[in-house]
């Protein structure tokens with residue numbers, strides 16, 4: 001990449017991240033859709049170049065319709081993997097857009113909609129993904145839920161919100177991992193999506209942050225259990241990334257400053273997170289990497 005190209009990538013990301021005054025105030029209801037976002041996030045559609053690093057692998061990406069999951073799906077497909085995408089039925093339009101990018105890369109996209117807060121649905125999602133892909137090599141536990149429209153900290157946390165958040169972020173991760181494990185073999189890997197919130201929690205996200213801390217703990221524990229089977233288990237801990245999750249769960253007024261408190265001074269784009277997921281899935285490049293938590297945080301430490 002030339003110096004000019006490097007400059008362009010940096011300034012594109014900065015422009016999309018609203019460095020000139022932040023993102024416009026905006027709000028959606030969960031789960032949030034890509035088409036309603038201003039500006040539209042960058043998932044690497046025009047920039048990601050594959051290098052055969054995941055050739056012939058089959059990956060299930062939960063929450064693969066949008067945001068980080070979409071960027072991972074595009075990158076995985078361009079690296080030579082077939083992908084199954086799990087998402088909520090309300091996100092069909094986003095899932096079809098992502099699937100079209102996967103197919104444009106010459107790979108197979110398998111769509112497995114369903115609300116994974118329900119155990120039977122979560123398990124069926126995995127079974128349908130495995131059937132559609134003809135097996136499974138990489139599980140990306142990326143689906144996540146949060147709620148931040150709170151003024152009084154823990155006093156505002158309702159049981160209903162806790163059920164919704166913990167079911168997606170933790171129960172479903174257990175169910176989906178259990179159902180996927182019999183299909184994973186030597187060289188396979190599991191990649192969980194943690195968060196900077198596991199290390200530097202926000203008051204308004206106390207329930208969500210606790211699930212992300214649990215996810216880093218589960219990651220290192222499962223890495224111990226599965227090492228002898230040659231299955232690696234790792235996590236990516238993103239910082240503030242411009243995805244539908246943000247306007248769908250935070251107040252409109254918090255969008256202009258979103259990401260501004262990082263050392264790099266801006267939010268990241270989904271395209272800037274995908275490379276970490278590619279590295280951790282790569283059987284050659286990450287062959288000795290397990291129980292790692294890779295931060296993609298704009299400069300905040302993940303320890």
Ligand code: NAD
Pocket residue numbers: 031032062063064065066067068069086087088091114115116117142143144145168193194195196197237238239240241242243244245246
């Ligand atoms: P996103 O909204 O694009 O993706 C989250 C996805 O989770 C949704 O698309 C949806 O398909 C899935 N999901 C939520 N509830 C579900 C349910 N009940 N059943 C099935 N699927 C469900 O947002 P994103 O930011 O790309 O989120 C991806 C992951 O990244 C999440 O785990 C999130 O916690 C994590 N993360 C995001 C940020 C950020 O700033 N955006 C930071 C750190 C971690």
Ligand code: MG
Pocket residue numbers: 031032033065066067087091094244
């Ligand atoms: Mg979505």
